[in-house]
Amino acid sequence: MPDATIPPFSDVDRLEIERGISRILRQRQIAPLTPEERALLLSSAIELRNVPPRTLIVRREMPLRESTLLLSGFVVRANDDLRGGRQVLAVHVPGDFPDLHAYPLKYLDHDLRTVSAVRLAVFPHAALDEINRSHPGLAQKLWFSTMLDASMHRKWVFRLGKLSAIARIAHFFCETAARLTAAGLRDGDSYHLPFAQFDLADICGLTSVHVNRVIRDLRERELCTFRSSRLVIRDAAGLARLAEFSPSYLYLTLPGLAIGERPEEAGNQALPQR
Amino acid sequence: MPDATIPPFSDVDRLEIERGISRILRQRQIAPLTPEERALLLSSAIELRNVPPRTLIVRREMPLRESTLLLSGFVVRANDDLRGGRQVLAVHVPGDFPDLHAYPLKYLDHDLRTVSAVRLAVFPHAALDEINRSHPGLAQKLWFSTMLDASMHRKWVFRLGKLSAIARIAHFFCETAARLTAAGLRDGDSYHLPFAQFDLADICGLTSVHVNRVIRDLRERELCTFRSSRLVIRDAAGLARLAEFSPSYLYLTLPGLAIGERPEEAGNQALPQR
DNA sequence: CGACACGTTGAGATATATCAAACGTGGTGG
């Protein structure tokens, strides 16, 4: 067994974990992690894990003793219903801590599955206990990151409860654009989204047939196109308007990160307006 | 100005706050608060507040410097859409900390409104900072309680995305039954639920007209009745089956708390079954 | 007693689901 304080990572693995840690809370209203906090997290990681696409990572109600940071690829939380249907509860992008919720909760109420191939860094709960005891500032940032998930959950409730099919899809595209931009993963006016139409259906509470029609509608309205795992935004403002999208629930430092703008163009603080 | 360490509460107010604190995390898989933790919380409360029904308590995006514990009455989180519609994002019962999320987040992404008349105990964020620094165990329990909210948010996403109108209403009734039971607020096979039919509509993403028909349907199926602010459960198992309700996402110590059973009848631990 | 909010019922409209079939398209093995 290797010495727990010096994880046996190769240089390239170490670099990848460092890059993932540097994405945590990037562009968020909570101050970014300090160099000491990043180093502490790096030293808490015990493993780098590769998972193939379409794989169950965590099954609901299984006791967990570790949590994982998503380094690359896409992961979803999901709940299956009795008729073989599946509802996606959240989508996670690199820099997210998908199962950090399991640290306070001890087990998850839902499954965690990969969509694309994924790399994960593993943090044992014992290490998080130590952080909780000795670094209350970092513990609070981890708490913040789980509260961000809760905020997104609430927006999803809103989306499913109050938006039409086309607005739901548009909203998901806007949200993902903003999050990937914050994570530094947007390419100009498009981004890589390795989802099938049935994934979008499971995300938005629709059938894949209807998703197909909605996507055509979005294309014909010249708002955006979605083909071969790439979303291209053609009219960011129009898309956001249709979706009733406003990014304040993402707690970004750059309000414009919403959609149309590049980080560099964005203005200053978002906070209170009324 | 009164001495901050000895809040100027009357004995009866103090008792009420103590009762509210004793409901926090009651029947949850995180161990209950220790006497010291309860005392610490009690000494952190600075105010007891009464709020009338149908009142906005917290407006979205307003910076907050305090969080409140719900002592009695019902509070909802809500988001309004552009057409004057309203989606309720969460319902809070006595013993909940509705805006504890604002402690890490600094402002809320949604409104907080009373439904019935409500009493709240106010905790300044400065006091929570102190707890965070000096009592990591209690801080983690507060984190847990916000993760419970996140878990319920996820179930609401599932509910809206995958359940029919009647199953959504049934699911909400089951969830509320379980939560009120845990809080010690259920009366036999019924409970007080001071909601109008349009509230249920805003909760379940339906119109109040349709809610009315669904409630009649539930009555005719002899599953439950809802009249004059009282829900009476007539067939708990049937209601739970219709709703696809399983309470593991509530992280209760007593699995049966779901519905039909009284706390005394319930068996032991829920944890992993597969 | 009257007013107002909430509940109830009906008829008709519509968004989305369901079912079924045809159509790409990328990967695999012969």
Place this chain on the structure above:
DNA sequence: CCACCACGTTTGATATATCTCAACGTGTCG
């Protein structure tokens, strides 16, 4: 390199859950 297969996409026809609009009923409270 081609043929084929599996999987996802696209399209059409029809079904249905839920919404919308509008009227009427009922209880509560001043």
